[in-house]
Amino acid sequence: xxxxxxxxxxxxxxxxxxxxxxxxxxxxxxxxxxxxxxxxxxxxxxxxxxxxxxxxxxxxxxxxxxxxxxxxxxxxxxxxxxxxxxxxxxxxxxxxxxxxxxxxxxxxxxxxxxxxxxxxxxxxxxxxxxxxxxxxxxxxxxxxxxxxxxxxxxxxxxxxxxxxxxxxxxxxxxxxxxxxxxxxxxxxxxxxxxxxxxxxxxxxxxxxxxxxxxxxxxxxxxxxxxxxxxxxxxxxxxxxxxxxxxxxxxxxxxxxxxxxxxxxxxxxxxxxxxxxxxxxxxxxxxxxx
Amino acid sequence: xxxxxxxxxxxxxxxxxxxxxxxxxxxxxxxxxxxxxxxxxxxxxxxxxxxxxxxxxxxxxxxxxxxxxxxxxxxxxxxxxxxxxxxxxxxxxxxxxxxxxxxxxxxxxxxxxxxxxxxxxxxxxxxxxxxxxxxxxxxxxxxxxxxxxxxxxxxxxxxxxxxxxxxxxxxxxxxxxxxxxxxxxxxxxxxxxxxxxxxxxxxxxxxxxxxxxxxxxxxxxxxxxxxxxxxxxxxxxxxxxxxxxxxxxxxxxxxxxxxxxxxxxxxxxxxxxxxxxxxxxxxxxxxxx
DNA sequence: CCAGATATGAAATGTTTATTCCGTAAGCGG
DNA sequence: CCGCTTACGGAATAAACATTTCATATCTGG
Numbered sequence: 001x002x003x004x005x006x007x008x009x010x011x012x013x014x015x016x017x018x019x020x021x022x023x024x025x026x027x028x029x030x031x032x033x034x035x036x037x038x039x040x041x042x043x044x045x046x047x048x049x050x051x052x053x054x055x056x057x058x059x060x061x062x063x064x065x066x067x068x069x070x071x072x073x074x075x076x077x078x079x080x081x082x083x084x085x086x087x088x089x090x091x092x093x094x095x096x097x098x099x100x101x102x103x104x105x106x107x108x109x110x111x112x113x114x115x116x117x118x119x120x121x122x123x124x125x126x127x128x129x130x131x132x133x134x135x136x137x138x139x140x141x142x143x144x145x146x147x148x149x150x151x152x153x154x155x156x157x158x159x160x161x162x163x164x165x166x167x168x169x170x171x172x173x174x175x176x177x178x179x180x181x182x183x184x185x186x187x188x189x190x191x192x193x194x195x196x197x198x199x200x201x202x203x204x205x206x207x208x209x210x211x212x213x214x215x216x217x218x219x220x221x222x223x224x225x226x227x228x229x230x231x232x233x234x235x236x237x238x239x240x241x242x243x244x245x246x247x248x249x250x251x252x253x254x255x256x257x258x259x260x261x262x263x264x265x266x267x268x269x270x271x272x273x274x275x276x277x278x279x280x281x282x283x284x285x286x287x288x289x
Numbered sequence: 290x291x292x293x294x295x296x297x298x299x300x301x302x303x304x305x306x307x308x309x310x311x312x313x314x315x316x317x318x319x320x321x322x323x324x325x326x327x328x329x330x331x332x333x334x335x336x337x338x339x340x341x342x343x344x345x346x347x348x349x350x351x352x353x354x355x356x357x358x359x360x361x362x363x364x365x366x367x368x369x370x371x372x373x374x375x376x377x378x379x380x381x382x383x384x385x386x387x388x389x390x391x392x393x394x395x396x397x398x399x400x401x402x403x404x405x406x407x408x409x410x411x412x413x414x415x416x417x418x419x420x421x422x423x424x425x426x427x428x429x430x431x432x433x434x435x436x437x438x439x440x441x442x443x444x445x446x447x448x449x450x451x452x453x454x455x456x457x458x459x460x461x462x463x464x465x466x467x468x469x470x471x472x473x474x475x476x477x478x479x480x481x482x483x484x485x486x487x488x489x490x491x492x493x494x495x496x497x498x499x500x501x502x503x504x505x506x507x508x509x510x511x512x513x514x515x516x517x518x519x520x521x522x523x524x525x526x527x528x529x530x531x532x533x534x535x536x537x538x539x540x541x542x543x544x545x546x547x548x549x550x551x552x553x554x555x556x557x558x559x560x561x562x563x564x565x566x567x568x569x570x571x572x573x574x575x576x577x578x
Numbered sequence: 579c580c581a582g583a584t585a586t587g588a589a590a591t592g593t594t595t596a597t598t599c600c601g602t603a604a605g606c607g608g
Numbered sequence: 609c610c611g612c613t614t615a616c617g618g619a620a621t622a623a624a625c626a627t628t629t630c631a632t633a634t635c636t637g638g
Binding site for chain 1: 300303304307308315318319322323326330367370371374394395396397399400401403404405407408411412414415418420423424426427442443445446447449450453468537538540542543544547548549551552553554555556558559
């Protein structure tokens with residue numbers, strides 16, 4: 001007997017066999033199809049009561065569709081629910097136990113894998129980033145006198161891009177790069193009307209943390225882009241974007257962070273335009289970055 | 290002690306008390322904040338293993354935040370996940386419908402749009418990049434004595450990332466950055482056994498073109514990442530990757546290029562590993578030198 | 579460096595939860 | 609209406625699980 005191991009398959013099978021089920025099993029089928037996340041979360045006892053059948057019937061139902069027990073079937077519902085919110089890395093972890101597929105080795109496979117992972121990360125970024133945070137961040141950037149951007153090592157590329165984009169919007173944007181060993185000197189430029197954008201992922205660069213502390217001391221506002229709610233950057237920041245980057249093996253990507261900073265820059269461009277919109281007409285062309 | 294009974298409250302409390310927690314409890318806090326749906330679904334034993342703490346610590350953690358047990362706290366996560374799923378599905382639908390809409394203006398819309406455009410670009414990248422080119426490029430990189438990376442202005446971020454990644458694979462990788470106005474001097478380093486990776490998109494930076502010409506003159510091999518088959522970079526290169534970047538209004542993205550260079554770097558890492566494996570298999574048990 | 583306090587982790591414990599069992603009831607062909 | 613088969617449900621059982629316990633390790637202030 002073929003046992004469906006994904007939600008939509010199972011749904012189809014239940015529907016198609018509905019007619020031939022016994023009265024009690026039909027009752028279960030109806031409940032199961034209509035209360036997906038009750039099945040995913042609740043215990044057999046609870047479900048049995050809500051569906052108005054004895055617990056044993058639930059096990060019989062699962063058996064009828066080829067599962068070894070009700071919990072076995074329950075897994076299908078849980079996975080379905082998780083897949084709607086889990087990111088690529090977490091999903092990969094989920095499936096690693098089930099079928100430990102060998103890591104991709106061919107360049108083409110690696111590109112496919114990376115591309116898939118990044119797609120997932122981008123979708124999650126869009127879904128999980130709050131409009132409120134984005135608006136606040138844009139507002140903060142718009143009001144900044146100077147914008148200092150820091151991101152070292154892996155995050156340096158994102159930092160350079162953001163600086164580039166901000167410069168193209170005629171912002172006074174400065175990249176803290178430690179050139180000539182002058183981290184300290186660069187940090188000391190920051191004043192209370194300035195804004196710091198700090199980008200850092202575990203393991204957090206010492207210099208980035210030092211900057212956020214300095215910025216916090218002088219009262220500058222801060223926007224953090226990092227990988228955890230409890231990142232050391234989070235505590236100092238006014239706005240903290242938590243970005244779950246795609247990961248293939250030990251290699252973490254940057255696409256989501258890049259997408260985020262691009263969106264911030266473009267939003268800032270529109271923000272500028274809206275300010276001017278008071279007297280001029282809407283939809284003035286925006287120069288590219 | 291007030292016990293949070295919704296997710297965002299709990300999240301806030303955990304973050305604010307993070308500093309005063311013990312080392313182990315911090316470990317749990319980080320896991321709990323960053324793996325919401327693992328907490329919602331997995332058993333204490335599984336979570337304990339993944340967070341690398343003993344099960345009892347999880348109960349202690351829940352107690353520390355006023356819950357009677359870990360399951361008590363778990364309920365908060367489960368409720369959150371259920372609510373979130375509903376939102377997520379809605380947003381996913383919005384995301385799809387967004388496609389043919391007038392220019393977005395709100396930061397949230399811009400992020401959605403950028404994310405969507407990048408997803409498309411990544412999928413196209415994966416579909417259109419030939420395995421053969423990838424293999425050749427990896428081979429060329431593997432054989433390089435020195436690798437010079439150039440990408441200016443918009444492409445600088447991609448170039449910095451590639452340089453970073455190559456350095457981490459112990460390659461002799463150098464970023465041509467024109468620091469101190471020394472473009473010319475940096476170019477003159479290139480020798481016939483070296484490889485140049487040039488990243489440039491229209492309008493092509495003069496310095497990048499100059500480098501490719503120099504490289505070609507001394508007989509160095511070249512890998513180009515650019516936006517057109519007829520790009521000035523294409524003619525000088527041994528391998529030319531044509532990347533169609535996402536574009537929102539006048540703003541072009543970088544995600545696809547970044548994904549490509551990451552894939553190249555990771556492929557190179559696997560290439561190295563295979564080499565070592567072959568060597569060690571073949572290695573004859575010879576003593577002395 | 580020591581004593582007291584606190585944090586930690588392995589194993590024991592007690593509870594919840596899934597599953598099985600079996601006597602009974604309902605359906606069905608003769 | 610009877611005997612046979614299939615479905616059913618409650619109670620018993622087994623498995624999984626969360627939680628507690630306690631001996632040990634680690635910190636902290638004097």
